[in-house]
Amino acid sequence: MKKIVVAGEILVEIMADTVGDGFRGPIALTGPYPSGAPAIFIDQVARIGQPCGIISMVGNDDFGHLNIDRLAADGVDVSGIGIDSDRPTGSAFVRYRADGSRDFVFNISHSACGALPKGDAVQAMIGSADHLHVMGSSLSSPEIIAFNIEAARTLRQKGGSVSFDPNLRKEILDAPGMADAMQAILSLTDLFLPSGEELTLLTRTKDETAAVAELLESGIQAIVHKQGARGVTYFDASGSRFVPAFTVEEVDPTGAGDCFGGAFTALWLRNEDIDRALTLAAAAGALAVTKRGPMEGAAMLETITAFATSQGRRI
Amino acid sequence: MKKIVVAGEILVEIMADTVGDGFRGPIALTGPYPSGAPAIFIDQVARIGQPCGIISMVGNDDFGHLNIDRLAADGVDVSGIGIDSDRPTGSAFVRYRADGSRDFVFNISHSACGALPKGDAVQAMIGSADHLHVMGSSLSSPEIIAFNIEAARTLRQKGGSVSFDPNLRKEILDAPGMADAMQAILSLTDLFLPSGEELTLLTRTKDETAAVAELLESGIQAIVHKQGARGVTYFDASGSRFVPAFTVEEVDPTGAGDCFGGAFTALWLRNEDIDRALTLAAAAGALAVTKRGPMEGAAMLETITAFATSQGRRI
Numbered sequence: 247m248k249k250i251v252v253a254g255e256i257l258v259e260i261m262a263d264t265v266g267d268g269f270r271g272p273i274a275l276t277g278p279y280p281s282g283a284p285a286i287f288i289d290q291v292a293r294i295g296q297p298c299g300i301i302s303m304v305g306n307d308d309f310g311h312l313n314i315d316r317l318a319a320d321g322v323d324v325s326g327i328g329i330d331s332d333r334p335t336g337s338a339f340v341r342y343r344a345d346g347s348r349d350f351v352f353n354i355s356h357s358a359c360g361a362l363p364k365g366d367a368v369q370a371m372i373g374s375a376d377h378l379h380v381m382g383s384s385l386s387s388p389e390i391i392a393f394n395i396e397a398a399r400t401l402r403q404k405g406g407s408v409s410f411d412p413n414l415r416k417e418i419l420d421a422p423g424m425a426d427a428m429q430a431i432l433s434l435t436d437l438f439l440p441s442g443e444e445l446t447l448l449t450r451t452k453d454e455t456a457a458v459a460e461l462l463e464s465g466i467q468a469i470v471h472k473q474g475a476r477g478v479t480y481f482d483a484s485g486s487r488f489v490p491a492f493t494v495e496e497v498d499p500t501g502a503g504d505c506f507g508g509a510f511t512a513l514w515l516r517n518e519d520i521d522r523a524l525t526l527a528a529a530a531g532a533l534a535v536t537k538r539g540p541m542e543g544a545a546m547l548e549t550i551t552a553f554a555t556s557q558g559r560r561i
Numbered sequence: 562m563k564k565i566v567v568a569g570e571i572l573v574e575i576m577a578d579t580v581g582d583g584f585r586g587p588i589a590l591t592g593p594y595p596s597g598a599p600a601i602f603i604d605q606v607a608r609i610g611q612p613c614g615i616i617s618m619v620g621n622d623d624f625g626h627l628n629i630d631r632l633a634a635d636g637v638d639v640s641g642i643g644i645d646s647d648r649p650t651g652s653a654f655v656r657y658r659a660d661g662s663r664d665f666v667f668n669i670s671h672s673a674c675g676a677l678p679k680g681d682a683v684q685a686m687i688g689s690a691d692h693l694h695v696m697g698s699s700l701s702s703p704e705i706i707a708f709n710i711e712a713a714r715t716l717r718q719k720g721g722s723v724s725f726d727p728n729l730r731k732e733i734l735d736a737p738g739m740a741d742a743m744q745a746i747l748s749l750t751d752l753f754l755p756s757g758e759e760l761t762l763l764t765r766t767k768d769e770t771a772a773v774a775e776l777l778e779s780g781i782q783a784i785v786h787k788q789g790a791r792g793v794t795y796f797d798a799s800g801s802r803f804v805p806a807f808t809v810e811e812v813d814p815t816g817a818g819d820c821f822g823g824a825f826t827a828l829w830l831r832n833e834d835i836d837r838a839l840t841l842a843a844a845a846g847a848l849a850v851t852k853r854g855p856m857e858g859a860a861m862l863e864t865i866t867a868f869a870t871s872q873g874r875r876i
């Protein structure tokens with residue numbers, strides 16, 4: 247089975263227990279939960295049963311060990327996680343507002359995961375990989391951008407593949423070098439996983455149909471356009487198909503896109519039937535929102551399969 | 562009235578709701594509470610009614626604004642607080658173990674308060690000060706050490722005074738330059754506020770009586786030796802006196818020493834009767850432990866006075 251590797255932020259998330267505005271006074275909280283978009287993605291990959299690993303840094307504190315223990319227990323190769331004895335593990339405080347939007351207090355770029363580890367363990371991890379997943383949220387420094395571009399080139403040169411989830415807000419593209427970095431990653435991408443308006447964010451055309459054609463002509467094999475509660479549309483050279491989302495009681499939407507992406511990428515690498523892969527990935531995304539905590543809803547493949555079947559989907 | 566200024570860390574504290582070991586999984590928490598030893602000290606000074614200010618840095622996030630709003634509301638001059646647009650406000654997660662000891666996860670040295678602000682506001686704050694308080698826990702970088710030594714010299718040259726609370730663990734003295742920094746501050750100190758074994762930590766002799774003599778001979782005017790739940794012993798050239806602690810139901814001991822120090826330093830600068838100042842400061846320290854949150858127990862002077870009277874102490 248092909249091994250998926252991702253390089254990017256490992257965080258803890260601290261969640262406000264009540265809906266409201268921000269963190270201007272003491273409120274009830276729950277945490278630390280293991281978190282970080284690439285960490286959630288790779289945990290879902292592991293729970294699908296796919297070999298996988300992560301390259302990241304954590305602090306030498308409970309928050310770091312919590313993440314390492316969780317990922318290792320789920321089967322993620324954690325040999326690429328470095329421990330920074332000086333900086334703390336990254337963190338994100340999250341509170342939902344009444345309108346469903348969120349307030350955050352982040353400690354990421356100056357935390358341990360603001361840099362990647364160096365040395366033999368990282369090279370060994372890239373050497374052991376068949377597939378690299380690039381998470382746009384992780385492209386937070388020139389060093390991490392260069393690392394991902396270099397790793398993507400290495401993987402492609404040896405016959406491996408690359409998936410890319412832009413996972414960014416439009417404003418981030420204005421950061422110095424970011425548009426170029428995204429284009430460089432996109433030019434090395436086999437499987438593209440944009441959400442909503444990200445489909446046309448990196449294309450010359452802003453028309454969706456034309457954007458899909460442009461992306462496929464540029465060398466991308468497959469595009470999975472995530473449209474949240476609506477569903478997903480898949481595009482490749484043979485055509486397109488739409489798979490509706492599952493309806494579930496939403497407890498915590500954080501991590502849904504990452505779990506969808508992790509499940510789909512693993513199944514795609516297994517050459518699963520595309521309809522089945524899309525349906526199971528949609529089920530993984532749906533299950534992700536039924537549990538509190540960004541990584542807590544990542545489900546095992548048999549749970550995902552049983553859920554999809556219970557909802558009357560043919561898989 | 563004389564203005565007290567302190568330079569050092571402003572943090573938020575996140576407290577575990579349950580007694581136990583560390584933060585290796587999601588648990589109930591409450592926070593963010595305003596915190597940081599110098600911030601607690603100066604908030605207590607303000608609640609005594611003494612002019613005061615703080616020099617520090619916070620992030621441009623809810624945790625920073627929470628602290629600024631709280632200190633300003635209590636009357637602290639916050640014009641010396643800089644806002645770092647890049648780094649987050651410092652934080653401390655705290656959990657009590659069954660044996661009363663504590664587990665922490667800190668983000669301090671790489672947070673906004675890992676450095677001090679620069680510029681006119683800081684110089685104006687030092688210029689407006691009559692008294693500098695130095696908190697040993699704040700002497701975390703060569704830059705902050707140099708700033709405090711320079712400020713202490715400036716204050717003394719213009720007829721002001723300096724108080725010093727070592728607030729450190731013995732192991733910290735082994736850090737490069739730390740023992741020299743502590744000695745430099747001690748040589749500029751008028752009012753020395755050690756806790757427990759800190760009394761002899763910076764003296765040549767390790768005998769308490771001889772240490773007191775050594776400190777007074779070196780130019781220190783007054784020593785207040787804090788002995789926790791036992792009480793405090795005061796020493797000056799005229800002799801010594803002991804004031805027992807108040808007995809209260811302890812909810813959260815964090816901040817007790819800082820509130821004691823803030824209250825005593827303010828009253829000492831007013832030339833209050835020493836017995837009265839010690840008794841009221843002991844009352845402030847006692848009230849500090851009756852509320853959850855490091856700064857929440859800092860009480861107004863009339864509350865402190867009423868409490869001390871209600872406990873039968875003559876003030």
